[in-house]
Amino acid sequence: MHEIFRTHLDKFVSINDEEFATITAYFKIISVRKKENLLIEGAVCKSHYFVLEGCLRKFFINNKGVEQTTEFAIENWWITDNIAYERQLPTSFYIQAVEKSQILVINHEAQEKLLSEFPKMERYFRFVYQRAYAASQMRIKYLYDFTKEEFYEQLCKKQPEFVQRIPQYLIASFLGFSPEYLSEIRKKKRS
Amino acid sequence: MHEIFRTHLDKFVSINDEEFATITAYFKIISVRKKENLLIEGAVCKSHYFVLEGCLRKFFINNKGVEQTTEFAIENWWITDNIAYERQLPTSFYIQAVEKSQILVINHEAQEKLLSEFPKMERYFRFVYQRAYAASQMRIKYLYDFTKEEFYEQLCKKQPEFVQRIPQYLIASFLGFSPEYLSEIRKKKRS
Numbered sequence A, B: 001m002h003e004i005f006r007t008h009l010d011k012f013v014s015i016n017d018e019e020f021a022t023i024t025a026y027f028k029i030i031s032v033r034k035k036e037n038l039l040i041e042g043a044v045c046k047s048h049y050f051v052l053e054g055c056l057r058k059f060f061i062n063n064k065g066v067e068q069t070t071e072f073a074i075e076n077w078w079i080t081d082n083i084a085y086e087r088q089l090p091t092s093f094y095i096q097a098v099e100k101s102q103i104l105v106i107n108h109e110a111q112e113k114l115l116s117e118f119p120k121m122e123r124y125f126r127f128v129y130q131r132a133y134a135a136s137q138m139r140i141k142y143l144y145d146f147t148k149e150e151f152y153e154q155l156c157k158k159q160p161e162f163v164q165r166i167p168q169y170l171i172a173s174f175l176g177f178s179p180e181y182l183s184e185i186r187k188k189k190r191s
Helices: A002-010 A017-024 A081-087 A108-117 A118-144 A150-156 A159-167 A168-175 A179-190 B001-009 B017-024 B083-087 B108-117 B120-145 B149-160 B159-165 B168-174 B179-190
Strands: A028-032 A037-039 A047-053 A056-061 A065-072 A094-097 A102-108 B028-032 B038-041 B047-053 B056-061 B067-073 B096-099 B102-105
Touching: A002 A017, A002 A047, A017 A168, A047 A108, A056 A168, A065 A168, A065 B120, A081 B120, A102 A108, A108 A118, A118 A150, A118 B067, A118 B083, A118 B120, A150 A159, A150 A179, A159 A168, A168 A179, B001 B017, B001 B047, B047 B108, B067 B168, B102 B108, B108 B120, B120 B149, B120 B168, B120 B179, B149 B159, B149 B168, B149 B179, B168 B179
Parallel strands: none
Antiparallel strands: A028 A102, A037 A094, A047 A102, A056 A065, A056 A094, B028 B102, B038 B096, B047 B102, B056 B067, B056 B096
C-alpha cells in the first residue's frame, strides 16, 4: 500500500529507499468501511488523509439539516479541513468514506516534524497545496459561472468515471440538487 | 518596498540579509495605476503577483458579458490564475488594479529557479498555498451555505475595513449582486 504513496511522491521529489522507509514511519494506514466517519463536526481536526484506495467525501450539515457535500477525494488526493487542521481547532465538517477505503493518515504534529526532518517534503506539500488551490479556484469560477445543470454537464464531460463511480445522491448533494431533480436531468440527457 | 516582502517572508522562514538580497533579484517591483490590467483574457499567464501596497482583483467576463469578480488581493496576498500560471497557458481571467498599487512580480521560470536555489522558499510557498487553499475551501462552504445577503453580512462583520475600502460596485460583482441590489441591502441594514 505504501507503494501507491511512493509513486505519488516520486512525481514531485526524489526520495531514496532509506529516506522513504523513515518517511513512512510518520504515517499510519487505516481501513475504513463504507459510510464510516473519519472526522465529525465539533471534533478537533487532528489528521490529514491521503486516499490510497477508495473515496472520501467532506460535507457539512446545513441550516436545513441537510448534508451538503463540498469535496470528494479519490486515489492520490489529500483531504482534511485545512483551516481547522492547521490551527488544531474543532471542525464544522464531516469526512466520511464513500466506499470501503485504504487511507494513509498523518497527524498535525507528525507532519510538522516530517517537514522539519525532510525539507524535500516541503516541496512535495507545496505542490499538493498549489494544485489543490488551483483546482478550488477553478471550482469557484464554475460556482459563479455555471448553472447547476451546466456544472453537472461539465462534470460528466470532464470526469465521466467519477460520475459513474459516485452514488447519484452524493453527486446531487455536491451539486446542490435534490436527488429527484438530478434524476430528471439524467432522464432528459438520455432522451 | 522590499522590506514589506521581507516582513512577510520572516513570518514563515528565516532568511539572512545576504540571502534576501539574492532572493529579491528574482523579482521586480512595478507600479500600476487604478484600473490598469496586469493580465487579460487569452494571454499566457506568465507572472505571480504579491501586493506590497494597494489592491488587485481577478475577474472573468461571464456569458452575459458582465465582469464577475472572483478574488481580491490586498497587502501581503499573492494572486495569479494558478492553473494557467503553473502550466504556462492562456488564462480566462483578468487581473486588474482596484487602487494605485505597488506590486512585486515574479515570472514562472524565475520562481522555479528561486525554489531550486533556495529550498527554504519551498517552505514559504508551501505556507502561501496552504493558507490560500484553506481560505478558498471556506469560501466554497460559504457559497453553498449562505445566501448572498448572508455572505455580505459575514463580509461586513469579519472584514469591515475591506468592505469600506473596496468600491461598492466591485463588492456587488464579487457577491454576484447588481450594484442597485447591494445599495438596497445597505439601506435596509442602516434603517
